[in-house]
Amino acid sequence: MRCILYLLLASILIVSCKSKNHNYIVYYNRVNDIDSMYRMANQPEKAVKQYRKLFKRYSPKNQERIKEYETYIKLADQYQQNFGGKKSLYKLIPLIAPYEGSYKKYFGLYQKYGIDSSEVKQRISDWKKGLNKRLVDSFTIAFIRDQAEGRKNPQLMIKNDKINAQLLKWTFETYGYPSLQKIGLIGNNNVFMPLHPFFSHMIDAEEYAYLKAKMLEYIKSGDCVPRDYANMVDRYSLQISKKGMVYGIYPSYDAVIDTIKINHNRKSIGLPSFKHTSKITKDYFKK
Secondary structure (H helix, E strand, C coil), X not given: CHHHHHHHHHHHHHHHHHHHCCCHHHHHHXXXXXXXXXXXXXXXXXXXXXXXXXXXXXXXXXXXXXXXHHHHHHHHHHCCCXXXXXXXXXXXXXXXXXXXXXXXXXXXXXXXXXXXXXXXXXXXXXHHHCCCHHHHHHHHHHHHHHCHHHHCCHHHHHHHHHHHHHHHHHHHHHCCCCCHHHHCCECHHXXXXXXXXXHHCCCCCCCHHHHHHHHHHHHHHCXXXXXXXXXXXXXXXXXXXXXXXXXXXXXXXXXXXXXXXXXXXXXXXXXXXXXXXXXXXXXXXXX
């Protein structure tokens, strides 16, 4: 009896330690390694096996362009390897749900594993209903405000950015990070809500240092994608502190880039290297 209790306590400690140590920067870097296996080294079957191991430890993300969970399922199906069937396909639905209509291209795959298109549509509809309505309303207004007069009126732009920075701080403190799983990508009245450029407009805000620190925490927890953070930090470093780019994300044609240093910085937050990113981008636009 005493041995059983010891075993139970040991298993609880192991599980708790695993959950505490799930730093998603480790996850993103592992995704980059695995992605290069099939994309650059042409080892798709090896990539499937490594993805399977990774997704047993971490709840999968499905980052823009890399789309690691989609890639895992498609490659596993193509090479007739086990990926979890229906269970994994159901897990994929909320990851592709923010991208309007993108789920339709997977109807054939879902049907192959016994999930009809009406069930997929219903789950997408349920996902939308589960979004945080208060945040969707607030960010719809914020994105309209962000683009007021095409950001050509400096006084209005500064005023609106300040209001939006306060909204972000309130959101972080009240609901956490406004991820795709909380607010989606399309707001009310089909307002497009990409966080990537939105955060880059926060560089003049009093809340910048707070937002920067919190976003790094949210990268580690898996809520914030590294690219959104890197874009904001790069713009601040270029335009406010005048120190040049840190991660090489923000577009700038006259910035001097130390490739080795920036690749090191990119890895520190889970971004792929310049060379790897170039290959991902080329593949993305081919499609």
